[in-house]
Amino acid sequence: EAGVTQSPTHLIKTRGQQATLRCSPISGHTSVYWYQQALGLGLQFLLWYDEGEERNRGNFPPRFSGRQFPNYSSELNVNALELEDSALYLCASSLGYEQYFGPGTRLTVT
Amino acid sequence: GNSVTQMEGPVTLSEEAFLTINCTYTATGYPSLFWYVQYPGEGLQLLLKATKADDKGSNKGFEATYRKETTSFHLEKGSVQVSDSAVYFCALSPSSQGGSEKLVFGKGTKLTVNP
Numbered sequence: 001e002a003g004v005t006q007s008p009t010h011l012i013k014t015r016g017q018q019a020t021l022r023c024s025p026i027s028g029h030t031s032v033y034w035y036q037q038a039l040g041l042g043l044q045f046l047l048w049y050d051e052g053e054e055r056n057r058g059n060f061p062p063r064f065s066g067r068q069f070p071n072y073s074s075e076l077n078v079n080a081l082e083l084e085d086s087a088l089y090l091c092a093s094s095l096g097y098e099q100y101f102g103p104g105t106r107l108t109v110t
Numbered sequence: 111g112n113s114v115t116q117m118e119g120p121v122t123l124s125e126e127a128f129l130t131i132n133c134t135y136t137a138t139g140y141p142s143l144f145w146y147v148q149y150p151g152e153g154l155q156l157l158l159k160a161t162k163a164d165d166k167g168s169n170k171g172f173e174a175t176y177r178k179e180t181t182s183f184h185l186e187k188g189s190v191q192v193s194d195s196a197v198y199f200c201a202l203s204p205s206s207q208g209g210s211e212k213l214v215f216g217k218g219t220k221l222t223v224n225p
Contacts, residue, residue: 043215097203101154
């Protein structure tokens with residue numbers, strides 16, 4: 001069974017640009033979660049999508065947004081990038097309470 | 111609200127030493143508890159879990175027992191190996207009933223095991 005996949009592995013952007021990160025969940029999983037792992041800040045919950053709807057949102061500004069497609073894959077968009085957005089962005093999928101994580105996308109903002 | 115506190119690292123041990131990483135939590139209701147491990151340059155892997163009081167999760171020689179009376183879920187391993195070097199995260203999910211909820215993580219404990 002394939003695990004959670006994320007693309008790209010690395011992404012380098014300049015301040016003010018937009019970044020798009022993608023996630024494919026484990027087959028059969030309907031929920032997708034996004035987390036930010038910034039240096040020194042630990043893992044912070046960003047967004048939760050289930051059945052195509054946004055179910056919950058962490059304490060992040062509106063320039064962090066996303067969506068979930070009919071095949072349950074998901075996209076995270078970060079607009080007007082700031083230097084402090086540099087982080088590892090992790091996607092997880094679940095069918096119940098247990099979440100399975102992908103390898104992450106390393107976003108670097110210069 | 112829900113929160114997880116785990117011991118600050120880094121922790122450095124010699125091979126075959128005993129490992130304990132403390133984790134305590136604050137939650138309403140009956141959360142599920144998890145330990146995740148993150149090897150260098152990788153994402154998180156679920157190491158073990160427990161969904162109700164007195165449950166013991168175990169995997170790869172690691173164990174943790176869900177203690178409701180002390181709100182703790184300490185991670186232990188009797189004999190660590192160099193390959194156990196990683197960052198360990200304690201986490202809770204507010205729901206134990208199968209509903210999907212965001213995970214609340216501790217700050218992580220970096221473990222280095224020397225040969």
